[in-house]
Amino acid sequence: MxxxxxxxxxxxxxxxxxxxxxxxxxxxxxxxxxxxxHRTALVNQLESLGEGIHETAASATIIRRLHLQNAETKTWRDDDKSGSDKLKLVRPKIKYTRYAVDEPLRTLSRMPEWIATYKSVKQTNADELLEEMQKLAGAIDEAIRWSYKRGLPPGPLRRWWLKRRTKRVRTLWGARFDEAEPRSD
Known part of the structure; x- marks a missing residue:
C-alpha cells in the first residue's frame, strides 16, 4: 500500500x-x-404523590384499628378524603408518563373507603387486605422513586410487580363479598 x-x-x-x-x-x-x-413531568407531582400515598395508607390503617376498638371513625374517614383526593388529582397528571402506576394509584386511593366498609362484617379478611395495601403503597412509592431517579417510566419487571400487587389487593377485596356474612342491622 x-x-x-x-x-x-x-x-x-x-x-x-x-x-x-x-x-x-x-x-x-x-x-x-x-x-x-420525564423528571420534569413528575417533579411537580412528587409532593402530592408522597403525601397522598402516606395519608391514604395511614388513614386505612387507623380506620381499621378504630373499628377493632369499636370507636367512631367519622373524623378519620373525613381525613382520608384529603389523601385519596390528592391521589385522584395527581393520577391523571402522571397517567401517560407513568402509565404503570395508574391502576395501582386508583386502587390505593379507594383503600380507606374499602376498609371502612368492614365495620359491621364479623368474619373478614380486613387485616390481610390492609397488609397487602401497605405492600402496594410501598411498591408504588418505590416505582415512583426509581422512575424519578432514572428519568424513565417503570420497566417491564416493575410494571409486572405493580400489576401483581394491585391484583392481589383487588382479589382480597372481591373475596370480601364471597365470604362475608350478611349484615346484622
Missing part, C-alpha cells in the same frame, strides 16, 4: 469514527432530554 492509499484509508477511518461519535452524541442528547422531560 502506498503512502497516498494509507492516508486515504486513515481519513476514511477518521470520518467513519467521527460520524459514529456524532450519532452517539445525538442519541445521548436525545435520551438525556427525554429523561429530563
Amino acid at each position: 502506498s503512502k497516498e492509499q494509507a492516508t486515504l484509508v486513515a481519513a476514511i477511518i477518521a470520518a467513519v469514527a467521527s460520524l459514529l461519535v456524532l450519532v452517539a452524541n445525538l442519541l445521548g442528547t436525545r435520551r438525556a432530554e427525554m429523561r429530563a422531560a
Whole structure:
C-alpha cells in the first residue's frame, strides 16, 4: 500500500469514527432530554404523590384499628378524603408518563373507603387486605422513586410487580363479598 492509499484509508477511518461519535452524541442528547422531560413531568407531582400515598395508607390503617376498638371513625374517614383526593388529582397528571402506576394509584386511593366498609362484617379478611395495601403503597412509592431517579417510566419487571400487587389487593377485596356474612342491622 502506498503512502497516498494509507492516508486515504486513515481519513476514511477518521470520518467513519467521527460520524459514529456524532450519532452517539445525538442519541445521548436525545435520551438525556427525554429523561429530563420525564423528571420534569413528575417533579411537580412528587409532593402530592408522597403525601397522598402516606395519608391514604395511614388513614386505612387507623380506620381499621378504630373499628377493632369499636370507636367512631367519622373524623378519620373525613381525613382520608384529603389523601385519596390528592391521589385522584395527581393520577391523571402522571397517567401517560407513568402509565404503570395508574391502576395501582386508583386502587390505593379507594383503600380507606374499602376498609371502612368492614365495620359491621364479623368474619373478614380486613387485616390481610390492609397488609397487602401497605405492600402496594410501598411498591408504588418505590416505582415512583426509581422512575424519578432514572428519568424513565417503570420497566417491564416493575410494571409486572405493580400489576401483581394491585391484583392481589383487588382479589382480597372481591373475596370480601364471597365470604362475608350478611349484615346484622
